[in-house]
Amino acid sequence: IAGITQAPTSQILAAGRRMTLRCTQDMRHNAMYWYRQDLGLGLRLIHYSNTAGTTGKGEVPDGYSVSRANTDDFPLTLASAVPSQTSVYFCASSEEAVGHEQYFGPGTRLTVT
Amino acid sequence: GQNIDQPTEMTATEGAIVQINCTYQTSGFNGLFWYQQHAGEAPTFLSYNVLDGLEEKGRFSSFLSRSKGYSYLLLKELQMKDSASYLCAVMDSNYQLIWGAGTKLIIKP
Numbered sequence: 424i425a426g427i428t429q430a431p432t433s434q435i436l437a438a439g440r441r442m443t444l445r446c447t448q449d450m451r452h453n454a455m456y457w458y459r460q461d462l463g464l465g466l467r468l469i470h471y472s473n474t475a476g477t478t479g480k481g482e483v484p485d486g487y488s489v490s491r492a493n494t495d496d497f498p499l500t501l502a503s504a505v506p507s508q509t510s511v512y513f514c515a516s517s518e519e520a521v522g523h524e525q526y527f528g529p530g531t532r533l534t535v536t
Numbered sequence: 537g538q539n540i541d542q543p544t545e546m547t548a549t550e551g552a553i554v555q556i557n558c559t560y561q562t563s564g565f566n567g568l569f570w571y572q573q574h575a576g577e578a579p580t581f582l583s584y585n586v587l588d589g590l591e592e593k594g595r596f597s598s599f600l601s602r603s604k605g606y607s608y609l610l611l612k613e614l615q616m617k618d619s620a621s622y623l624c625a626v627m628d629s630n631y632q633l634i635w636g637a638g639t640k641l642i643i644k645p
Contacts, residue, residue, distance in 0.1 A: 465540065465623070465635030466579070481632060513578060521566060521631050522586070527578035 426450065427528035429514050435534045436504050444499040444531050446514030454520040455497040456481075457489060459510040460530075466513065472497055473520045504535045538562045540636035542624050547642045548614055556609045556622050556639045564629025570598050570609045571623040573638065579623055582609070611641075619643045 427448045436442050448455065453474045458466040468481030472491040486508060488500045497516075501508055511532050515525040539561045548554040560568070567586040571579040585591055585600035585607060597610040609622055621638040628634055 463637060465637045466625075466633075467635070468632055471632070521627070522584075524569060524581040524584060525633070527580070529578050 427514060427516055427526055429512075429528040429531050431531060432529070433532040433534075435536060436501075438504055438506060438535055440504050442501045442504055442533070444501075444512055444514075444533070446497045446499070446528055447495050448497075448514075448516045448526075448528075449495065450516060450518075450526070451494060452516035452518050452526070453494070454517045454523075455491065456515040456517075456525065457487070457497070457499045458513045458515065459483065459508075460513060461510050469499065469512075471520075504533075506535045509533060509535045538628060538634045540624055540626060540634055542622075542636040542639045544637070545640045545642065547644060548611075550614055550616060550643055550645050552614050553610065553612050554614060554641065556611075556624075556641065558607045558609070558624035558636060560605050560607070560624070560626045560634075560636075562626045562628045562634055565602060566627040566629070566631060568598075568600055568607050569625045569627070569633065570596075570607075571625065573621045573623055575620070582622075614643050616643050616645070 430445045456471045457469040470489040472478045514528040517523040517525045542558045570582040573579040583598040595612045623638045624636040625633040
């Protein structure tokens, strides 16, 4: 693994279903983030983790949950998907939360029908 | 509220220079980032400014004026591969990045 990986690459999901988007980094970065990107809007932060064992809510956390059991992994779960969660989801990491650039995974394109 | 403004789209000619502006109003300031995003791909880091002035990195330069809430990204000697969206982001007082919607740059031969 080099950098950040995300799985799946794309997914079509029926409304009401539960889904977990996976994110793994091998750079030993302390901070990790989940964003969604919608056409015409800037990236919006869903949840973040400044270090393993801690998480925080971003701008648009409703309907999503995260966990950070270790440094490398930061899964994002949609408990009961709704069509408004159709988006491209990017996972990112940075060495520390402050003063460092964020590195992005390739993204997951999610369609909720 | 917090707001990042940048032009939606710009067009420039191969070999020329283009300046992409970004103005911001945020709760606190802990640095400004520029990212490049090609269609269908992830954003990649270009530059970081935390102090006023110009940062130069090859063909790309970024300028910051904190008193004016203003930054620009300058791209010189434009190449066709520079066709992409350019994203401006500001780190606010909660150390979270607030992102602009991006500027789509179209390069014509």
